[in-house]
Amino acid sequence: MSPADFVPHLSEAASAADPAGLLPARQQMALSLGWHIVLACFGVAFPAMIFVMHLRGIRRRDPVALELAKRWAKVSAVLFAVGVVSGTVLSFEMGLLWPGLMGTFGDVLGLPFAFEGLAFFLEAIFLGIYLYGWGRMPQRLHLLMVLPMAVTGVIGTYCVIAVNAWMNAPTGFRILDGEVVDVRPWSVLFNGHAALQFAHMWVAAYMVVGFSIAGVYAVGMLRGRRDTHHRLGFTVPFVFATVAAVAQPFAGHILGAGLDERQPAKLAAFELAETTESPAPLRIGGVYTDGEVTGSLDIPYLGSLLARNSPSAPVPGLDTIPAEDHPPVNLTHWAFQTMIGIGILLMLAVLLYWFARWRGRDLLERRWFLRFAAIGGPLAVVALEAGWIATEVGRQPWVVHGVMRTVDAAGNHAAGLWWMLAASTIGYGAMTVGAVVVLRSMARRWRTGESDLPSPYGPRSALAADGNGEAER
Template sequence: MSVHEVLAQMSDVAPTALASAEPAGLLPARQQMALSLGWHIIIACFGVAFPAIIFVMHLRGIRRGDQVALDLAKRWAKVSAVLFAIGAVSGTVLSFEMGLLWPGLMGTFGDVLGLPFAFEGLAFFLEAIFLGIYLYGWGRIPPKRHVLMVLPMAVTGVFGTYCVIAVNAWMNVPTGFRITDGEITDVEPWKVLFNGHAFMQFGHMWVGAYMVTGFAIAGVYAVGMLRGRRDRHHRLGFLVPFAFATIAALAQPFVGHFLGDGLADRQPSKLAAFELAETTGDGPSPLRLGGVLIDGEVKGALDIPYLGSIIAQSSFTEPVPGLDTVPVEDRPPVNITHLAFQTMVGIGLLLMLAVLLYWFMRWRGRDLLDHRWFLRCCATAGPLAAVALEAGWIATEVGRQPWIVYGVMRTAEAVGDYTARLWWVLGGSVLLYGAMTFGAAIVLRSMARRWRRGDSDLPSPYGPELVGTATGKGTDAGEERR
């Protein structure tokens, strides 16, 4: 028995009546959560993927005695510290919002969700500790020991993200509890943390994080090369993150396909919205490109026969379940879900083709980095990857509606009754995230200008003196700071 049905029994109100009666605070709560999650998820990508990229660059510098690689690793670590700082702010905001915006969810399922949130907090603190050790370890820790400080950063960043994704996976496929007479009983929080769906959903996010981070970093150096800075610093700064992005871009379509396998059984309404299937046909379903659903009729779509069933159902004959199999009150916003899903898939395939083209041409002896048109494409790849990531989350979250816990609790049941105050909170959040974005851009641009002038380190009134470097031959600037 779902919480929705329990509430209906307690109030003697029909479930459909409860479903249609949306609290006034629902809209601002949704807008607030969309803003916070949409902003934070991009910063979180760098916490997941950046440490591994830094590790590879730093290790290359040590093994080959490559000072350019060491300089890049050091600079990237400072950039990651800035992103970590603003990510800490947005993550803290989100932790408060879970209780403020959705008291029905946290009040009912707090015992179920407590463990993964606790582990995520622990992982965050450990990541901060090792980030500090790594930043202040340049020239103070033996090189081979210093580079190892990146590994705990990478592990804790990945584990913390997994814990959060596990909660979201649980919201899509709830497990680890029973509802008895309207009460949550037999709580098994470990099932939330290690349910099978969480692994696949995290894999999709993990690979997406490498796409966003790799393409974004490579894009920065592509812009530098467009402005005439075609030295080894820029080429190496481009190639290492681009290699990470390449692997991610090639793997992502397959990871996404495996994640979607069985969606017809788990969330048929979401699959119907993804495929814009208004009815369930008798034969194979087409793949619909574009189009919108207006008054129950699909308009403006390009249908490719059979391909919908092949991709969604892994079958040449089985149709995609249509919206006609889902009660009207349980259907998600179809057009938003469909267009977001196709935006994600379309950009993902475009980026996959771009990396294949680059490495194919490199194999044939042509370096596309000498062509301005390719550099312009690389400069746009980072923003495109971010758009694809946002579109994927929109498809996931909007496609689950009207449920906050699929099949158990509706979003309208979880929201708090703080209508007027929630609009003020939303306005304040817009200002906060705008200020953080502006501040981060100013700081990063200032750092980039100093690096282009040749400045390596700024004097610190409280830091310990440098007595050597990662190479043991002086500081990174070639001198000791006494």
Template sequence: MVFTETLLLLAADGEPPGLLPARQQMAFSLGWHIVLACFGVAFPTIIFVVHRRGIVRDDSVALGLAQRWAKVSAVLFAIGAVSGTVLSFEMGLLWPGLMGRFGDVLGLPFAFEGLSFFVEAIFLGIYLYGWGRMPPRRHLLTLIPMGIAGIVGTFCVVSVNAWMNHPAGFRIENGEVVDINPWRAMFNSGVWLQFAHMWVAAFMVVGLAVSGVYAFGMLRGRVDSHHRLGFTVPFAFASVAAIVQPLLGHVLGMRIHDTQPAKLAAFELAQTTEGPAPLRLGGVLIDGEVHWALTIPRLGSIIARNSLDAPVPGLDGVPRSEWPPVNITHLAFQSMVGIGTLLAAVAVVFWLARWRGHDLLANRWFLRLSVITGPLAVLAVESGWVATEVGRQPWTVWKVLTTADAASQSSGL
């Protein structure tokens, strides 16, 4: 059923010829770029902490790590610059119905994102060149504008996506977009929560990806101060993020209950509105019936509304033409939540072990688990974006512009 839904999503009858290639190209480009964007957000902060440790404690190991990570950051930044440039062209070429109609609404965050990109590039260059040429503390401070620029750029991009979920800053009058307020569009009602969710996710991805490299090294016998510090600092960031992230996701889920009930119904595989609502683990929707799901009574109401009895909206309250691809959305959402729960459990074990004085880095099973947490974190982020984007279908701008109308009408793509 998931495969069938995918085919229907990509090639429905009567849709413009540009929709299929637009979806394919945008999914590939965004799926790749989001991982690189995570490094732009989180890596400068992690490098700052290690570099500061090196200066304050006169720790050559920490300084060596900071210098090595800076080179890695530069390579990833260069690749991200290319993939981001591709995306900027794709927005206009593949989605002229969106950018042609709402370009004035969305122009401000895109402009700030471009400015942030240049600021980050400039200070990354200064930081790389400054090794051995600048006073140590001034050199360290060049990481601050890098980190701020990465955060601001991410906020601007997330604000555009949040606007698609919570459109604001304009009115439609006689089919025309009027009374445009780009500031209100940028600071829409959903931006802060969605940005927080993405910002924390970035630290999970980067922290676990970097620490996994050093965990693999320790499994190969390289148990030295370089590998131990290279593991501990990024993993500490990631583990805190992994504990915070489920709480943010819960709050975001409650907001989706109020603003996008069809998406929540697809998340929960809820055919009918019911209260108290169960939580369904696994399962697929086939011919109007849910199969192979493990049902936990009342937990759906608790997650959606913090109540044992609150009703959770079902797909029966949504016109059939406005249903998202239910099985894809459900699978992506549960993949994100399941992986997130596992990563949070690993984080709790890590902090409990440190509190009790246990050295988990001497435990090979923990190191093996740490190696796979990086790819799992990437999969969780990708699944989350699939859930939120596919769950919004058939709309590009919620209740304003359909994805079919946003796509190019050209058959040459």
């Protein structure tokens, strides 16, 4: 049960006209979150892949694996540095763009945001230790420095996801005479849906990073670099991506259980259900206009089975929900189906690869598979973005579901926000170009044989001093 079940909505006094700051605030958050979430995935999943690669290098005395671990750590540092900027911007945007939300629920959301900031600083510390520890620390102690990076990345992401889960199913407070009282921060941090929503995001992060890193080495193999370096660089992240791609449909299905009770409007938009049907079909494609669905491919019974775990259970229709509480139906539906479609495609691709390998066929020798692997990363990113669009747009018109509408969270001043959006667009574009230029420069130097790129402001390592890697072994 949520506060919306037993307290007045904070949105009851909302005016008919949208505040001037609503549109620029939405555009700014869409840009910032859509850009930052990809970098956040690398903070969650990349350390685990670095750990596995480094561990392999130590156990098997494999110089290729050690070199890959070192290179990946430097790539991670570049992405972390860029993510620092976008994450800092987001922390300011919450207050600047949504004064109604933070002014009302600041005490409710303070604890998870505080823990997220602490986790971020700890991650930065251990990333620095790991980067500068090559050749300066005992090899096993050095390897263990990756673990705090992985743990803090997970904790920070969980805290942010917990806030989003709370916005979808608010708890941990009461509203008395229009004021938020009886705040229970721990209930917010560990609300009933945080773990499931985090699991879905956590698996998605491994898909994004696994397919992206594997795709880099697939491109190298397409260009004729079929050495051990590229094969190992492909295989380790692809194994992570495989597990994530197979697990993700189950994680998503479990997360969606009970959505008909928590957010029936979102479920109706997902399923493009204009009326309540029992049994409900699965609608693929289609457009909702003037209260009717056109152009969809309907598969009988499957909608009820997937949404309600029963071939005959009813799926609530949009006709049962007040029009003012409808989300943008078509955008929500298409984003949801894009996420599902790409997820199924990637799952089938990894199953095909391992089935072929079990039958003694190496698909890495097939250019068509390498081409698909090269676009696996972008496809996973599109699925990630589509999933967040479905989640966030499907919650509208609520910023805190059932309690506060988005129009009540925005401010009334727009001029400065439009300038901020323009500056952010330019800034994010410049950071994207800068990151690509730096990473391409690093890759080019590595290909020419520069195995130990200099680290700024750091003392010269023993590894660089002896030039043969004996300090690490």
